[in-house]
Amino acid sequence: RSLLTTAATAGAISLNAAHAAPAASDLVFDADHYVKREVELRGQRIVVRAYENIVYVAKPVDASLQAMNIYVPDAYFRGERIGDFTADTAPIFLPNQVGGYMPAPPGSLDGAKMPGPPNRPNTIAEALLRGYVVAAPGARGRTSQGADGRYTGKAPAAIVDLKAAVRYLRFNDARMPGSAERIISNGTSAGGALSALLGASGNSADYDAALRALGAAPARDDIFAVSAYCPITNLEHADAAYEWQFQGVNDYKAISIAMLDFKVERKEVAGTLTPDQVTLSSALKTRFPTYLNSLALRGPDGRALTLDADGNGTFKDYVKQLLTASAQQAQAAGQPVGSAPGVKLEDAKVRDIDFAAYVRGMARQKPPPAFDAVDLGSGENDLFGTEQVKARHFTDFSFAHSRVAGSIRADAQTVRMMNPMSYLGAPGATPAKHWRIRHGASDRDTSFAIPAMLALALQNKGLDVDLALPWGIPHSGDYDLDQLFAWMTQITG
Numbered sequence: 442r443s444l445l446t447t448a449a450t451a452g453a454i455s456l457n458a459a460h461a462a463p464a465a466s467d468l469v470f471d472a473d474h475y476v477k478r479e480v481e482l483r484g485q486r487i488v489v490r491a492y493e494n495i496v497y498v499a500k501p502v503d504a505s506l507q508a509m510n511i512y513v514p515d516a517y518f519r520g521e522r523i524g525d526f527t528a529d530t531a532p533i534f535l536p537n538q539v540g541g542y543m544p545a546p547p548g549s550l551d552g553a554k555m556p557g558p559p560n561r562p563n564t565i566a567e568a569l570l571r572g573y574v575v576a577a578p579g580a581r582g583r584t585s586q587g588a589d590g591r592y593t594g595k596a597p598a599a600i601v602d603l604k605a606a607v608r609y610l611r612f613n614d615a616r617m618p619g620s621a622e623r624i625i626s627n628g629t630s631a632g633g634a635l636s637a638l639l640g641a642s643g644n645s646a647d648y649d650a651a652l653r654a655l656g657a658a659p660a661r662d663d664i665f666a667v668s669a670y671c672p673i674t675n676l677e678h679a680d681a682a683y684e685w686q687f688q689g690v691n692d693y694k695a696i697s698i699a700m701l702d703f704k705v706e707r708k709e710v711a712g713t714l715t716p717d718q719v720t721l722s723s724a725l726k727t728r729f730p731t732y733l734n735s736l737a738l739r740g741p742d743g744r745a746l747t748l749d750a751d752g753n754g755t756f757k758d759y760v761k762q763l764l765t766a767s768a769q770q771a772q773a774a775g776q777p778v779g780s781a782p783g784v785k786l787e788d789a790k791v792r793d794i795d796f797a798a799y800v801r802g803m804a805r806q807k808p809p810p811a812f813d814a815v816d817l818g819s820g821e822n823d824l825f826g827t828e829q830v831k832a833r834h835f836t837d838f839s840f841a842h843s844r845v846a847g848s849i850r851a852d853a854q855t856v857r858m859m860n861p862m863s864y865l866g867a868p869g870a871t872p873a874k875h876w877r878i879r880h881g882a883s884d885r886d887t888s889f890a891i892p893a894m895l896a897l898a899l900q901n902k903g904l905d906v907d908l909a910l911p912w913g914i915p916h917s918g919d920y921d922l923d924q925l926f927a928w929m930t931q932i933t934g
């Protein structure tokens with residue numbers, strides 16, 4: 442076998458290796474079919490076995506996307522340990538590459554083949570150096586099409602694919618180093634949403650028919666832990682949550698649907714809400730407290746978190762506390778936070794944040810409705826299309842206010858199957874035990890309420906949740922890998 446040497450600088454790895462042509466299989470992992478690679482990162486080296494483009498379903502619709510790259514530290518085939526991990530205990534790190542709910546190829550060790558800026562951290566290499574087995578699945582996305590022109594990746598295709606990848610890993614657990622009882626999912630934005638959904642909906646029968654149709658391996662699909670960066674999730678409530686935060690901010694800096702993907706460089710186009718949009722904003726804001734209160738959330742101290750009709754109350758206080766803690770942490774680390782709008786310093790300590798002033802300062806990105814657009818023009822409208830229909834509404838509100846003649850609304854079950862909130866406490870669903878959720882304090886792709894509600898709902902079910910809104914961080918992920926891996930060490934220790 443060839444030993445390929447990989448040089449890595451600034452987190453980017455370049456190498457060349459022949460990729461096996463994807464082929465349907467009996468789903469039995471063949472440990473002997475690999476290419477050896479040497480990964481070098483920050484002066485550290487590790488030899489791994491690369492199993493690339495493994496199609497994880499027996500009847501793929503798109504074999505280039507329904508495939509996974511598996512990388513295993515070679516040491517595990519010699520009975521060696523890496524740190525505290527052995528071939529039996531090493532967790533399987535499962536990073537998806539989904540952005541913008543677009544189709545995503547399997548994540549590659551080859552940084553040059555990864556989309557995005559060249560100095561993006563190579564999370565896969567970082568995981569391997571620490572002794573993780575890495576399984577990087579691809580998934581279909583909203584623009585995927587078959588040869589006949591039919592859409593093949595509309596909701597819920599991407600989550601079905603990720604579940605099939607998990608089932609493949611469980612089915613092959615005894616044939617592969619790494620423990621399929623310790624799968625840790627990671628993703629950012631739409632990929633963060635899918636990571637959370639994977640963790641919330643484990644083993645739910647809702648997906649069985651779709652998994653069976655693909656010939657997914659017969660195995661469970663619950664996972665051990667979830668890392669989710671800025672999850673663009675809870676889509677059917679995200680419009681109201683956005684206006685709860687941004688109502689009254691009428692200037693925006695919008696990005697086009699083609700730039701939703703967090704990995705793509707974004708160009709902003711400034712604009713001002715029309716009178717019509719201002720009216721929609723107020724109507725949506727009014728709807729949020731009813732939803733929030735229906736969740737009956739409790740804070741870490743057991744206090745009920747609610748909102749009054751104006752959107753004020755203990756839930757808003759909780760979100761403000763998250764921001765204040767974030768600013769205080771940044772201040773203590775020597776980052777200047779005093780100049781940010783709304784931040785109140787006293788004796789070099791962050792005392793409070795004026796939420797309205799802070800939000801005005803961070804500016805609005807999306808005109809209302811932010812997700813279920815009345816012109817069917819959002820990425821999420823596109824996500825909820827069908828084989829034949831490009832885009833659909835997915836809320837009663839936007840369907841009622843649609844500006845598109847003859848528009849249709851997604852069925853409730855499909856919408857449900859894309860939302861992790863639907864599965865918390867649902868019969869037959871096995872949630873991941875450990876959760877790490879990050880949403881940058883400068884991220885305006887969705888409301889702070891979205892990660893806050895998810896984290897609280899999980900915590901209230903007794904799950905282990907680590908939530909933070911890191912200061913100054915825009916819409917992005919994998920920016921704090923040392924801390925991410927420290928968390929992974931802690932939950933697997």
Ligand code: DHB
Pocket residue numbers: 539540541542629630631632673701702703704820821886887
């Ligand atoms: C992504 C960003 C968005 O603002 C959105 O609505 C959907 C997806 C993303 O970066 O993946």
